[in-house]
Amino acid sequence: MTARALIIGAPRSGSGKTSVTIGLLRAFARRGVKVRGIKTGPDYIDSGFHEAATRLPGLNLDSWAMAPDLLRHLAREQAEDAELLLIESAMGLFDGIVTEPNRSGAASDLARLFGLPVLLVLDVSGQSQTAAAVACGFIHYDPAVKIAACILNRAGSERHRKLSGDAIEALGLPVVGTVLRDPTLILPERHLGLVQASEHPEMDAHIERLADAMERSLDLDAILAAAKPFDLPPGSPDRALPPPGQRIALAWDAAFTFLYPHIQREWRASGAEIVPFSPLADEAPPRDCDVCWLPGGYPELHAGKLAAAENFKAGLARFAAAKPVHGECGGYMVLGETLEDADGITHVMAGLLSHRTSFAKRRMNLGYRQAKLLAACPIGQTDETIRGHEFHYASVVSRGTDEPVATIADGTAREIGPSGGRRDLVSGTFFHAIARG
Known part of the structure; x- marks a missing residue:
């Protein structure tokens, strides 16, 4: 492997990691560096921004959900033919669940497992020299996690930059640049986080602005020098999800977009063919496929159009009469009888399962999940345990009469119940x- 790699971390969510990462990805790509992005933790959206910035597929790595051998396997795949990997942390660098060592889900786990340095992004708005106390804490918190350099973000002025930066450099931590406060660099958000890259009408222009800001504000040569050669021992795909069929009909449009890149990649590597179709275009799953998969996404934003997609619903019912159909999160909502949108309007869905869901009655469900399957289905076999997560605001307002798919526990094995x-x-x-x- 010839790639170098660097983890981009911060004290908390909202520090500007994503904007800095996207801008750096495009800025290095402009230089002719073959750069790829990786996002830590369960996050569908940021890996899409990484792909938009580099025009190369993104990847998620999650140290809680993925065994170390699978992490190494996927990371080595992402590093093939790459010169630089930028690994963006979710939340704060050390934020994860309390569990076995290096299986917390925090980006710091990857720093230890892969022996990678961290580029720390500090939002210095509302402080000056105190930023050095925060940086000092990061330097000394875990000797196995090396903080290589620091970026100051959202500084208000040159004086502000000097006060913060001088205090941090007095600790011996290099400051490789300062990004001044600029509201035009903020990415748009909605209820599950950032608006997806594919939905942003001027995404490429926005990424160009971010790259301009990083080139203007940061020492790209110093950042590249801080990255460490990415030399990992071989891993194994044994714990990856096997393909649920040889030909997989995959719902894929603005309502259905949440399927992790590594899942599609490993399905294809196992010899499966993925055949996309669009429910929003009133397309049915192709009949010559072996299984139909409805991923998560934002069906609540398109509920009226999905309800009117009679060809899709009729074709899905014909498919389900003979072959397996599975829905995750938003896909699960569409498989039910009805979906109530944020305005309180109830829309008739596919009716292949008997539950009813509502987005009007919002309640956040968020966290790691261990699912023990009660029967074989496209995600696994009876009694098999699958690791994953939930992140949704929709609620089941009527459970219906169907048997549950699994019993689930949280990331610390605390039982939650049927799912x-x-x-x-x-x-x-x-x-x-x-x-x-």
């Missing part, structure tokens, strides 16, 4: 599968 529904060849759950337990 999802299954009837004949149809299954669905709010749970997003990431890897085998």
Whole structure:
């Protein structure tokens, strides 16, 4: 492997990691560096921004959901033919769950497992020399996690930059640049986080602005020098999710976009063919496929159009009469009888399962999940444990009469209860599968 790699971390969410990472990815790509992005933790959206910035597929790595061998396997794949990997942390650098060593889900786990340095992004708005106390804490918190350099973000002035930067450099930590406060660099958000890259009408222009800001504000040569050669021992794909069929009909449009890049990659590597179709275009799953997969996304934003997609619903019912259909999160909502949108309007869905869901009655469900399957379905076999997560605001307002797909526990193995529904060849759950337990 010839790639170098660097983790981009911060004290908390909202520090500007994503904007800095996207801008750096495009800035290095402009220089002719073959750069790729990786996002830590369960996050569908940021890996899409990484792909938009580099025009190369993104990747998620999650140290809780993925065994170390799978992490190494996927990371080595992402590093093939790359010169630089920028690994963006979720939340704060050390934020994860309390569990076995290096399986917390925090980006710091990857710093230890892969022996990689960290580029620390500090939002210095509302402080000056105190930023050095924060940096000092990061330097000394875990000797196994090396903080290589620091970026000051959202500084208000040259004086502000000097006060913060001089105090940090007095600790011996290099400051490789300062990004001044600029509201035009902020990415748009919605209820599950950032608006997806594919939905932003001027995404490429925005990425160009971010790259301009990083080139203007940061020492790209110093950042590249801080990256460490990415030399990992071989891993194994054994704990990856196997393909649920030889030909997989995959719902894929603005309503269905949440399927991790590594899952599609490993399905293809195992010889499966993925055949996309668009429910929003009133397309049915192709009949010559072996299984139909409805991923998560934002069906609540398109509920009226999905309800009117009669060809899609009729074709899905014909498909489900003979072959397996599985829905995750948003896909699970569409498999139910009705979906109530944010305005309180109820829309008729596919009706292949008997539950009813509502986005009007919002309640956040967020966290790692261990799902023990009660019957075989496209995500695994009976009694198999699958690791993944939930992140949704929709609620089940009527559970219906279907048998549950799984019993689920949280990331620390605390039991939560039954999850999802299954009837004949149809299954669905709010749970997003990431890897085998």
